[in-house]
Amino acid sequence: MEWYSLLPPLVAVAVVLWKKEVILALLLAILTSEVLLAETGASMIFHGAVGTFERIVSIFGSAGNTRILLFSLIIGAVLAFMRHSGGVTAMVEYVISKGLGKNRRQAAFMANFTGMAIFIESNLSVLTAGIVSRGLFDRYKMSRATLAYIIDSSAAPICILVLLNGWGAFVLGLLSNYEFEQSAAEIMWGTVLLNFYPIIALMMVWYTAYTGNLHGPLARSKFSEEHDITRKHEFKPTKARFMLVPLLTMVLGMIMFMFWTGDGTLANGSGSKSVLYATVSACLIAYIMMLFSRKFTHHQLVKIGFDGMSELLPLVAIVLLSLTLGASLKVLGTGIYVAQIIGDSLPLFLIAPMLFLAGAFIAFSTGTSWGTFAILIPIGVPLIQTLGLPPSFIIAAILGGGVFGDHCSPISDTTAVSAIASGCELLEHVKTQLPYALFGGALTVILYMVYGLAFL
Template sequence: MQESYGVYSLLPPLIAIVLAIISRNVIVSLLIGVVSGYFIMEQSIVGALLESSKGIVSLFEKGWVVKTLVFAIFVGSIIELIQRSGGVDGFVHFLQKKKKLVTNKKEAELLAFFIGLAIFIESSITSLIAGAVSRPLTDKNGTSREKLAYICDSTAAPVCTMFPLNAWGALLLGLIGSQVEAGVITGEPIRLLGSALVFNFYALFSILLVLYTILAGIDFPAYTKVETPHLEFSEKEGDIFALIVPIASLLILVFVFLFITGGGDMLKGDGSTSVFAAVLGSIVISSLYYLVKKSMPAEEILPAIWRGAKTMVPIAAILIFAFAIGDVTVKMGTGIYMAHFANAILHPALLPAGIFLLSAIIAFSTGTSWGTFSIMMPIAITIATNTATGTETLLPLVIAAVISGGVFGDHASPISDTTIISAMAAGCDLIAHVKTQLPWALLAAFLSILFFLLFGYLAL
């Protein structure tokens, strides 16, 4: 078993989270968390600084990290191109003037909500598209950026896990399949995952609560100052296809590259490669469309691409340090330390709720739901199969508990890449997004625990 530094393994993520909340400087907070972790392991300031540098540099040797960073940066280019070409003006004119579909705050928020439901290819793409498309309308109608970030975040990962025809599904099927191959459980991975998704309570409650806040007209505190004069789009017709072409090409290309990288099976496709290739392909296709339609002068396209990319460099820096602290928690055995008590202290009926809480704590501490799935899925399945009674009925529940707990912890964590990207998409302050989303995430988590307790007892 991997070495664990015990209770000390909790310190780096806790230090990063507390400092981020207090200082509102996420990059510095994450860096301090990384260095503190290596200090515990190296017992030397010099060693900690040296290993921190090595750890951060080594991230660039990982293909998925580089692809994720390129994706995050060049999404900024797509957003800039859409704005400069008149795509946003055209979309707003179409909704407000031509079709009169969005005329008030509630309808603007519902637009973001339904975009989030409709796009379940990849959580980052869901948040980014919902935020970029809806933000002019929500700004214009008085919705705070914090509420838009909440809508983007809570209809991203939950939807991706409810309809896992994407990289999320590929990961989960792989984790379950590895347990089938190891002989821990029997059955078809896709059937086992499908039976578990019925109990994905956090995703369900998260989506329902978003809809409730919209229909009930609940306002979120507005910490982010919004300059509105440049959002007066009503007099400009623009070109709606200048928005549709980049977004549609991005979505279609993700499917295409998932199919290609999966050798004909999208569920086996490489998610990071697919979004990386799709964002670059979308920029090329969009640029060609703008040239043909003369939406932008040729000499303005390349500067717009670089200008949009530059706006995302700070976000890329945050992602790098978030990945770095995730590596530190793996090296220190944070997940292992928190998980090894479960089998000894939990009654079988309490197992789903316990797995949910444990997964949530790990995801919150590490800032990654995927990492949590990877840590907890084998543990949860092994514990369920070693339970004296109710194995067949408990198994879907514990699989769902891992998924739900991972998504909840990821939502609540200020060092999560999905939290960061949702704040970026909505154009609001990261810590403000965390603070305003947390009460609703906790309510969804509370309801999830109740249902996991109820079904845990019914399963025995």
């Protein structure tokens, strides 16, 4: 292995720092890898460019990868049906009408619960939680920065812990490209209890909601009388079942199909098949419910579905290029080279903390966890295989680092959506959430070091 095998991930990181553009960074990283794999000579750039397109095409040769890409599109249609049906806004109105927010503590826990309940997509989660809770926070003169912190630190952590969503399917797709003694699904489920940062983040939210104690800049954030506490909905409320039934179909369907594809054993199930089948089932249920409501025609629903898919095309592009980069780096041997360097120079107990911090740096720079997983998992897996490290432990450190960096990043989409949904200034949200995230990140590094010393 040669030092130049490090160039593709370095190119990815450099481009995202420079241009703040994840798709361009991944594409140039793939091109760099393919140029290095091409035969030397005057035509190596040409062969590298051709190899880049061929590598992208080869991703569709894997049925698992294709299912993940299809899921990433179809989930856009499901989310669009939930919104356009008025189910999301109806759920918001129902919660508020029941008076489930009689004091500051209940208002804070409602924001937290709503942020956790809709774990299929983090942005939908924070949008719904923000809409539900803004009026209550204004009623009790709680700052919008507090609301932004609660919903942001509830949504992403629960998404990476539950994993019955796009994040889980994506991670399964990346892990399925490698050979392990355990199944990719077993490794992924094993990360839950070892993914310390999101667990700590949720515990800090619960502490804040229960005690009402605020620290750092968040304690100095002020309630503004200028907030308009009227609830402005994108779509007219109808019935909450238009959101709840497809959501339950997806969650229960995921579990059922995991048992089915695993011949009765959840851990042996196919994650890519299960998430796709569950999402298609939810999409079909949502379509039938809206059609039978007689408020939508077939043609309207088709347009709504495809519009929802188009909103997620940038995400699908990131997923496709992430899978491509992982495949290219595997051939180039980047991960094995890094594993050899680390194995010779770094104590085993420091590997997980270093991967956690590397993931945090990349996610902070890119504003997205997906690209972080794509860059680091192909590096982390050879470390697992070469040094005999516990797979779930190392993968958990990478996943947690992505979420930690995402929480600290001002260019993260979830950070921005949390600020918008809560009616808080973006920079104020970043400034007030950062001390909590840094405290959780520092505690996580210590826990990974202790765990490594105890069990490696």
